[in-house]
């Protein structure tokens with residue numbers, strides 16, 4: 001492993017210690033058998049991660065698009081000699097006794113209906129982000145999850161990116177910054193990629209850009225703030241991307257840049273900047289507390305053979321990372337997808353199946369991220385600040401807002 005990616009202070013080192021390419025998950029007996037619902041880009045990442053980590057078998061896939069099935073099967077042939085069953089019917093697939101757990105990675109607007117059917121199985125579920133495209137649907141899903149007999153883990157796997165694992169450890173467990181006062185996150189990146197039927201070019205399919213992409217960041221900000229969002233103001237729109245993009249007679253309506261400000265109940269102030277007309281990817285988290293400042297950043301690229309570079313800096317007197325330090329997972333883990341985040345998401349899912357408590361997002365936490373994202377999307381459309389309590393009441397999530405704290 002390149003030195004610049006050497007793990008820092010224990011947290012990541014502990015996490016990767018036993019994870020050589022011949023890690024113990026690979027030799028484990030009685031591996032759970034997964035069903036992948038939606039065999040597109042993310043479904044194929046889940047196929048890859050399950051096999052590179054080696055914790056699970058994949059029993060089969062469900063996808064209405066033959067092109068995705070073909071793509072998944074050719075990927076699968078490189079990963080395993082086992083057959084990959086192609087199911088024509090979702091309900092039948094979920095109820096098949098050969099399936100032990102289900103990963104839902106179909107497009108956002110299908111999550112609500114898909115979850116209703118998958119839940120008939122009572123089996124553990126990993127559901128991709130965002131949980132839904134509307135708060136009303138997400139609220140129903142949280143109700144369903146409350147009485148569900150098994151695990152429902154949400155795909156906010158940015159929590160497992162190396163720089164954020166270390167940042168959360170510093171902010172929470174180590175309390176290195178003291179009481180947090182401000183949080184600023186930003187993402188600069190190229191435009192949305194092509195998707196099957198271009199669902200991510202339309203607000204009604206994706207939930208809007210701030211829901212589709214930025215729920216990851218709102219989740220991290222909520223976890224750090226550990227408080228309910230009180231007021232959200234967003235300004236943004238369509239600057240450069242897909243201005244004339246048309247698919248099946250419909251013009252794209254997705255935004256490509258935004259600035260969002262969030263006031264939390266506990267006085268923490270947060271901001272988020274998104275710009276999606278850049279050449280390269282750059283992500284940054286800056287948290288300032290009463291004792292100092294933390295900066296977690298990642299420079300990455302969609303260009304092949306360009307490694308990512310993540311850094312962490314903790315500007316607190318005497319801290320070993322007072323000057324920026326490289327942080328990352330071994331390359332064989334990072335290359336499985338999302339710089340290793342999905343890999344550790346699978347480990348968390350495996351631990352949940354064994355009854356362990358993990359740092360993965362619960363349906364409630366996913367709903368909090370959707371609340372912030374939807375309020376920001378609404379603010380952007382209305383051109384004024386949104387009181388989150390009133391917005392939740394209007395969108396059918398008022399009882400949830402009143403009755404819960406962000407945990």
Ligand SMILES: NC(=O)c1ccc[n+]([C@@H]2O[C@H](COP(=O)([O-])OP(=O)(O)OC[C@H]3O[C@@H](n4cnc5c(N)ncnc54)[C@H](O)[C@@H]3O)[C@@H](O)[C@H]2O)c1
Nearest residue numbers: 038039040041042063065068105106108110128129195196
């Ligand atoms: N966690 C992350 O970082 C991350 C990254 C990318 C995508 N995602 C999420 O994963 C999901 C899929 O995104 P993608 O990039 O793979 O999109 P994609 O378009 O590449 O793949 C989606 C697949 O789902 C299939 N599909 C459509 N309707 C379906 C249905 N009702 N049942 C089963 N399959 C269906 C499509 O045919 C397609 O093959 C989205 O919710 C997206 O937001 C998460």
